[in-house]
Amino acid sequence: MRRSEFDIAVVGGGIVGAAIAFGAAGPGRRIVMLDEGDVALRASRGNFALVWVHGKGLGRPDYARWSARAVRRWRSFADDLAAETGTDVGLEQRGGLLLFLDGEGLTTQAAACRRIADDLGADAFPVEVLDHAATARLLPAIGPEVVGATFCPLDGHVNVLRLFGALHEGCRRRGVDYRPGAKVAAISREPGGGYRLDTAAGTVAAARVVLAAGLGNGRLAPMLGLSAPVLPERGQILVTERTGRLLDYPTGTVRQTDEGSVMIGASKERVGFDTGTETEVLAELAASAVRMFPALASLAVVRSWGALRVMTPDGLPIYAVDPSGTAFLATCHSGITLASVHAGEIAAAVAGGTLPDVFAQFSPERFADVQAA
Amino acid sequence: MFRRLDPKPAGAVTLTIDGRVVAAAPGDSVMGAMLLADTPAAGRSPADGSPRAPYCGMGVCFECLVTIDGGPRRQACLTPVRDGMVVTTGIADD
Numbered sequence: 001m002r003r004s005e006f007d008i009a010v011v012g013g014g015i016v017g018a019a020i021a022f023g024a025a026g027p028g029r030r031i032v033m034l035d036e037g038d039v040a041l042r043a044s045r046g047n048f049a050l051v052w053v054h055g056k057g058l059g060r061p062d063y064a065r066w067s068a069r070a071v072r073r074w075r076s077f078a079d080d081l082a083a084e085t086g087t088d089v090g091l092e093q094r095g096g097l098l099l100f101l102d103g104e105g106l107t108t109q110a111a112a113c114r115r116i117a118d119d120l121g122a123d124a125f126p127v128e129v130l131d132h133a134a135t136a137r138l139l140p141a142i143g144p145e146v147v148g149a150t151f152c153p154l155d156g157h158v159n160v161l162r163l164f165g166a167l168h169e170g171c172r173r174r175g176v177d178y179r180p181g182a183k184v185a186a187i188s189r190e191p192g193g194g195y196r197l198d199t200a201a202g203t204v205a206a207a208r209v210v211l212a213a214g215l216g217n218g219r220l221a222p223m224l225g226l227s228a229p230v231l232p233e234r235g236q237i238l239v240t241e242r243t244g245r246l247l248d249y250p251t252g253t254v255r256q257t258d259e260g261s262v263m264i265g266a267s268k269e270r271v272g273f274d275t276g277t278e279t280e281v282l283a284e285l286a287a288s289a290v291r292m293f294p295a296l297a298s299l300a301v302v303r304s305w306g307a308l309r310v311m312t313p314d315g316l317p318i319y320a321v322d323p324s325g326t327a328f329l330a331t332c333h334s335g336i337t338l339a340s341v342h343a344g345e346i347a348a349a350v351a352g353g354t355l356p357d358v359f360a361q362f363s364p365e366r367f368a369d370v371q372a373a
Numbered sequence: 374m375f376r377r378l379d380p381k382p383a384g385a386v387t388l389t390i391d392g393r394v395v396a397a398a399p400g401d402s403v404m405g406a407m408l409l410a411d412t413p414a415a416g417r418s419p420a421d422g423s424p425r426a427p428y429c430g431m432g433v434c435f436e437c438l439v440t441i442d443g444g445p446r447r448q449a450c451l452t453p454v455r456d457g458m459v460v461t462t463g464i465a466d467d
Contacts, residue, residue: 260419
C-alpha cells in the first residue's frame with residue numbers, strides 16, 4: 001500500500017483530535033487526522049455540550065486555571081471557527097448554574113467554590129450562591145423544590161453537532177488530510193526519526209504523532225513509551241422534543257439547546273465498555289429534571305442513549321510528551337470546554353512551539369504509584 | 374415536487390391531512406403521503422418559527438412529528454397510512 005508522509009499525524013478524529021489538528025494546521029504543514037470511524041466509542045457522543053469552569057479544580061488550582069483559561073478563550077475560538085467555516089457553533093456564554101434540590105448539596109458546592117476561589121487568588125473566577133428567588137430570576141421555570149444554585153457568569157454551552165462539523169470543516173479548509181476507517185493498529189519509531197503508523201487504511205509516516213484517541217489512548221500510549229490510564233465512564237442522556245424557549249441558562253444536568261430540545265443528563269457509571277441504556281437510570285434522570293423544571297413533564301422524550309466518556313483516576317486531563325518532543329498525548333473528560341486551548345496552546349506545542357505548563361502539571365507520571373501498586 | 378415511481382400502486386386508502394382529503398397507497402408512510410400531497414411541512418421550529426419538513430425519513434431526526442388520530446408527536450416517517458386516518462400537522466392553525 002502507498003505510504004504517505006506527513007509532518008504530524010493526529011490519531012483520533014473526535015472533538016479533541018479535531019481541535020488539535022485544526023489548531024496545528026497551517027500553510028506548508030502536512031497533517032493527517034486518522035479516525036477510527038463511526039464504530040469508534042466516541043466520547044464526543046456522550047458530552048453535554050457545556051463550556052464550563054464552575055466547580056472544577058477543587059484542590060487542583062492548576063486545573064481550575066486551565067479550565068478558566070479555556071472558557072475565557074472560547075468566544076474568540078468560536079469566532080475563528082465561524083469566520084473560517086461559516087458555521088456558527090451557537091456559543092451562549094451568559095453564565096451557567098448548578099441547581100440543588102437539597103440544602104446540604106448547595107452548602108457543599110458553595111463551600112467547594114469558595115475554596116477554589118481562595119486557592120486561585122487573583123485568578124479566581126466568580127461564583128455566586130443564589131437562593132431560590134435569585135435562581136428563579138435567572139431561570140423562572142424552576143420548581144418549588146429547588147433550594148438554590150451556584151452561578152458562574154463565565155460558563156455557557158454550544159451546539160456540539162455544529163462544533164464537530166465546524167472543526168472537521170476547518171481542518172479540511174486548512175488542508176488536513178482526514179482519513180476515516182483508519183484505526184491505528186501499531187505505531188513504531190523509524191530508525192532515522194519519525195514514526196510509522198499502521199492503520200486499517202494503509203501505512204502513514206509522520207515526523208510527529210499526537211494521540212488524541214480518547215479511550216483508545218490506553219492501548220496506543222505504550223507504543224510510544226507513554227501511558228494513559230483511561231477508564232470508560234458511561235453517561236446516559238435523554239433529549240426531549242423541541243419546544244419554545246424555556247431555559248435561558250444551562251445547568252449542569254439540564255439545558256435547552258439552541259434548536260429548542262432539552263437535554264437531560266447525565267449518569268456517571270462504571271460499567272466497562274457497555275454503551276447501553278437502563279430504564280431505571282433514565283427514569284431517575286428524568287424525575288430529577290422534572291423536580292428542577294416541572295414544565296418538562298409535558299414534553300416527549302424523543303431519544304435516549306448511552307456513551308462512554310473518558311475518565312482518568314483523578315478526573316483530570318492527561319497531557320504527555322516523550323523525551324524527544326515528537327510524540328504527544330492529550331486526553332481529557334472535558335473535551336468541549338478545553339477545545340479552545342487544545343486548538344490553541346496544545347496545538348501550538350504539537351506544531352513545535354512552547355510546551356505549556358500543563359504537560360508538567362498533568363503528566364501521566366502522577367499515576368506511576370497507582371500503576372506500580 | 375414528489376411523484377410516485379410505481380404508476381399502479383396496489384389499492385388505495387384515503388386519509389386527511391389538516392382536513393384535506395388525500396389519497397395514498399397501502400404501505401405508504403404518512404410522510405410519503407404528506408410529500409406526495411405537496412404538504413411537506415410537519416410543523417414549525419420552536420426556536421425560530423421556520424417551517425420544518427421530514428429530513429431523514431428513517432426515524433432519527435424527529436423533524437416529522439405530527440398528530441395522528443389524536444395521538445400527539447407521532448413520527449410520520451415510521452407510521453404507515455391507514456384508511457380514514459386523520460393527520461394534523463403543526464402548521465394546521467397557520
